[in-house]
Amino acid sequence: MDGVVERHSAGLDALEKIARHDLARLNYPAANWVPEKTGPDGRRVLDVLVVGAGMCGQTVGWGLMREGVRNIRVIERNTHGHEGPWNTTARMPILRSPKHLTGPDLGVPSLTFRAWYEAQHGAEGWETLYKIARLDWLSYLLWVRKVVDLKVENGVSLLKVEAAGDFLQASLSTGETVLTRKLVLANGRDGSGGFRWPSLPSFDPEDPARAGRVFHTLEDIDFDALKGKRIGILGVLATAIDNACTALEAGAREAICYARRPHLPQVNKSKGVSFPGFQRGQGMLDDDWRWKIYTYMLAAGSPPPHESVLRAQKLPGFAFRFAEPWLDMRIEGDGVVVKTARATERFDAVLIGTGFDVDLSRRPELASFAGNATLWGDRRSAEEAQANAEAARYPYLGPGFELVEKVPGRTPHMGDIHLFNWGSILSHGALAGDIPGLFVGSTRLVQAISHAMFRADIDRHVQNMFAQEDPELAPTDYFVPRDKRSGTL
Known part of the structure; x- marks a missing residue:
């Protein structure tokens, strides 16, 4: 790793033990509850393929595991220590965000950056810290990944995704073809377009x-x-x-x-929208409000x-x-x-x-879907779209960051592709790329996937409920075997 050292200290070792104990107290990772699916070749189908293991991808990955969606893979095109921009194209000494922001911890205090920093520098060190050093942030992210036991496959890229029967089929740079029920694109600021x-x-x-x-x-x-x-x-x-x-x-x-x-x-207008109400609420607003907010933000600059x-x-x-x-x-x-x-x-x-453009037509991996993906320009008048050409190219996403078909039925499984990158900003706000909104965004995405997985197998879950047999009273004199009980119990 260029400039990044895996941190080892007595303080960090002690914190890791505390964090792992906290996770155990929270019953993490939860048992997998998603029914297994098999493909035409008899192999198990992935439930979720996460593309990108930077800040967003790794947070989604461990959020899914915490939710009990365990049959996942997280792939990353770069080598270990080069995920995201922190040790590649980011060239600022310190982060722009305030030091107290959370997100990758998903609400576990012992996994916060503050806990990680204090374990090495003490409470006084935290008090005197101005802002987070860029490479410290990367070292912290890698530490969180290690503690939550999230497996990442480095050096693996997504080349193409297309519909294949009941699933999505992903072609990887390794030559492997995998079937998955859900695809999360957490592939960075240019993940919905390319360089401008x-x-x-x-x-x-x-x-x-x-x-x-x-x-x-x-x-x-x-x-x-x-x-x-x-x-x-x-x-x-x-x-x-x-x-x-x-x-x-x-x-x-x-x-x-x-x-x-x-x-x-x-003026940095984004500071005016970095509070929970706005972060949670923007994606719930009607199209007029969302369009008004982010056409203004894009025009204002920062x-x-x-x-x-x-x-x-x-x-x-x-x-x-x-x-x-x-x-x-x-x-x-x-x-x-x-x-x-x-x-x-x-x-x-x-x-x-x-900077970069948001333009799904520039993403080769989405070639079979991009032409039928609803864009914000499709939901606005021709005059509005022409006056705000950049905003008009942003994808119009559903409540779980999923792509939405322009012509329903033309591209099956489009709704199983979730954009957790900068292309989501008009639909959901800055929840997929900026630290302040990461907790809200990753939680919303994970819950949406969890809900979709549950709904898809509701018949099976209900049958499992009917068949549930828990002989609670077996140790007592009042236990009745199932075949001798009255009623449905």
């Missing part, structure tokens, strides 16, 4: 010539290779600034962030954390260029020429910090 690239006349992101010269900020970047170089960055929000700082700290000579805006966004801006201000070679949009960009020789609204600049390398 600028539309510029002379630039094609598929051009192999961009290698080593034009990077998206969400790609792997060798910052040491940028030492001594002049870097242009398109974007002025958190990711763009953190990448600029990382380049300068690695020895880049200059890093200039460009924006169309005349100044940085000033300022970079002041910590990121202060970090940048201290670095020689950093600069903002406001009200200077890029008009064109071309790769030329060993550099990149950028034409802005004010000048023509030459850079040794360019970083594109424009």
